[in-house]
Amino acid sequence: MTKTLTILWRTGSMMSMDVNVAAKLARAALEKGYKVNMFGYGEGVTAVKKGQNPKRFPNIGNELEELASKGVNISLCETCYAARGFERGEEIPGVKVGSLTNNLFKFVTESDRLVTIAR
Amino acid sequence: MKTAYIVLKSPQEQNPSHLIGRFSGRDESTAILVEDGVYQAMHMDASRRLKDAASTILVSREDLLARGFTERDLKAGKATDYGEIVESIMEHTERTITL
Numbered sequence: 113m114t115k116t117l118t119i120l121w122r123t124g125s126m127m128s129m130d131v132n133v134a135a136k137l138a139r140a141a142l143e144k145g146y147k148v149n150m151f152g153y154g155e156g157v158t159a160v161k162k163g164q165n166p167k168r169f170p171n172i173g174n175e176l177e178e179l180a181s182k183g184v185n186i187s188l189c190e191t192c193y194a195a196r197g198f199e200r201g202e203e204i205p206g207v208k209v210g211s212l213t214n215n216l217f218k219f220v221t222e223s224d225r226l227v228t229i230a231r
Numbered sequence: 232m233k234t235a236y237i238v239l240k241s242p243q244e245q246n247p248s249h250l251i252g253r254f255s256g257r258d259e260s261t262a263i264l265v266e267d268g269v270y271q272a273m274h275m276d277a278s279r280r281l282k283d284a285a286s287t288i289l290v291s292r293e294d295l296l297a298r299g300f301t302e303r304d305l306k307a308g309k310a311t312d313y314g315e316i317v318e319s320i321m322e323h324t325e326r327t328i329t330l
Contacts, residue, residue, distance in 0.1 A: 115321055130239065133265050136293070137320075140313035146321060225320055228329045231239065 116147040118223040120216065122230035124155035125172045131159045134229040135175045138184050149219040150179070152188035153212070156230075157196060160188055160203045173204050180206025187215040235261045235324040236285065238268035242277035247330045248284035254328065260285040261324055263316055264308065269295045271307075278307035287323075289316055 119138055123130040134150065141148045152160060164173035180186050187210040188203070200209055208215065220226055234255045238247045244267070251260050262285040264271050271277045272290045281288055288308025295301065295310055302310040320327055 136313045140317040
């Protein structure tokens with residue numbers, strides 16, 4: 113049976129490279145044949161904003177969009193998202209606006225490992 | 232319980248060895264150094280402390296090179312890619328704690 117890795121990230125796209133580390137772990141896990149879930153919480157939800165255009169560092173929005181297209185389940189906390197003024201439809205394609213109680217809970221219960229990337 | 236510790240911070244920000252020692256024994260501990268955590272394996276005192284706390288130390292080669300260093304600068308552990316890091320998390324340890 114395929115093992116599952118869930119990655120919970122809590123830092124924003126412009127704060128550090130934490131979410132990039134989360135994406136690298138997700139990509140490596142996917143390439144090794146694992147099922148991968150990712151959940152954005154707190155400031156982490158800023159990483160899924162559609163239309164990010166950083167000039168001098170990696171575009172995490174594009175990275176997450178590509179991971180989602182390759183089968184990574186990406187979900188985020190709706191409360192955190194709304195608190196920062198985001199509305200549904202502003203997220204990159206393939207990302208689900210969800211909740212801790214439904215999505216993260218489901219991810220964790222079906223996972224073999226949980227990795228938290230946060231400061 | 233075999234535990235993987237993900238270390239994101241430099242020795243100037245954090246001493247992970249102290250926490251690792253509190254949670255698990257040396258033989259059950261794997262330190263995974265990413266981002267500024269790679270400095271833990273290059274700093275004289277921090278690398279010595281880490282070797283005492285964890286039997287396996289994996290250093291992200293990508294994050295090492297990004298900071299202008301190479302494997303030759305390591306005083307502890309070995310440089311590796313994210314594939315091996317994932318394998319350590321999924322196959323060789325039973326839980327992951329981020330410090």
